[in-house]
Amino acid sequence: MGLFGRIGRGRGTARGARGEAATAVGHLTDFARSRRGVEAYLEPTTTVSGTTVVFVADTGEWTRRRVPDPGAARSLARKLGVPLYEAGIVGYPPRMREWTQKNRGNG
Numbered sequence: 001m002g003l004f005g006r007i008g009r010g011r012g013t014a015r016g017a018r019g020e021a022a023t024a025v026g027h028l029t030d031f032a033r034s035r036r037g038v039e040a041y042l043e044p045t046t047t048v049s050g051t052t053v054v055f056v057a058d059t060g061e062w063t064r065r066r067v068p069d070p071g072a073a074r075s076l077a078r079k080l081g082v083p084l085y086e087a088g089i090v091g092y093p094p095r096m097r098e099w100t101q102k103n104r105g106n107g
Contacts, residue, residue: 021025060099
């Protein structure tokens with residue numbers, strides 16, 4: 001089974017969900033490989049957004065994507081050699097907020 005092979009259970013079509021997961025994996029992989037000091041922050045599952053993970057570079061630049069479940073986020077982080085933290089426990093790094101403030105309205 002692929003990295004996000006479990007996706008699709010109980011939500012829409014499996015094919016559409018797999019495509020969404022593949023796009024997320026590609027984006028997060030590109031982000032992690034093209035930036036230095038990337039860390040992953042697993043966000044708690046909600047009824048509105050499901051499970052999401054935020055990747056934060058050493059500059060504070062960040063990106064968020066939906067993942068099938070916490071296990072998928074852990075697997076991806078391990079595969080990419082990126083440390084994974086639980087955002088609900090440790091919070092987010094200050095550099096993320098600083099980057100957002102500095103780049104607000106620039107895109």
